[in-house]
Amino acid sequence: MDQEKCDNIDSNGAGIIQEVYGVVKDREKNPVEGSYTNYLLDKGIDYILKKVGEECVETIIACKNNQLDELVNEAADLLYHFVVMCAAAPISLEEVFAEMRERRQSDAPDN
Secondary structure (H helix, E strand, C coil): CCHHHHHCCCCCCCHHHHHHHHHHHHHHHCCCCCCHHHHHHHHCHHHHHHHHHHHHHHHHHHHHCCCHHHHHHHHHHHHHHHHHHHHHCCCCHHHHHHHHHHHHHHHCCCC
16 A cells, blocks of 8 residues: 555544444444344354454465455455454444554654
8 A cells, every 4th residue: 555545544543443333333232134243243252253363364364375455355354353343342442542552652762
């Protein structure tokens, strides 16, 4: 990804991830028949964790094999299942983003 595309990503945590999290939380309260998200939530945390693991492996393989189009697809699948896992755990994305910001700040060079 070139720098221009990177600069367009929401610096507060890529808004689409938060949007998807909101959809997952809404599906918990308002199930939608035929929804894959509801399917995952109904199966429970063990199944969700299995899916996260599967998507992680598929992402790794796509990267190792330099299959960039497949890597993009698998990374999106991994992020989606990660978001469902967080919602089901339950932890908020704000907690994850706060931890990442804290780590980034502690990793910053002294000025």
